[in-house]
Amino acid sequence: MGDPILHAPAKKPRLPRTELEAIAARMFASMVAARGIGIAAPQIGVPLRIAIIDVDQAGIVAVEPKIEWTSDEQEETSEGCLSIRGMYGVLDRPLAARLVANDINGKRFTVVGDEFGAQCMLHEADHLDGLLYVDRLKSREDLHLVEPEEEEPVSA
16 A cells, blocks of 8 residues: 555665755645645655654654654554545554654754654654554554545644
């Protein structure tokens, strides 16, 4: 399902800051145009480990992000994706997560998210590992169609 680039692990970006900024700008534009709350570089055809997490309009650009920790406690959640429009899946995700990444300038930072924030971080990290949320469904019966006018902002 989706473009083959979405099913391959992304590579470490070895680019100057100006090129990283240009990629991040393209990602933001694509995410906003699609009413998303997160996006990964492979979704715009760039196979690099760069993600944007924008759950609370903070617009966090994460270069080489890594999920450092997840809670043992899980919750069942409905998840969609900008790369698979018109569908949502029901899956279990950890209730909390901690992400470590570099910013555009190479400075290391940590973000802790719970519930929806954790879901978005995990979703984008999955993209960078070549996984889509549909790969995590227990059954294809957990995948549901949704009308375009009923779609909510989704993690990319």
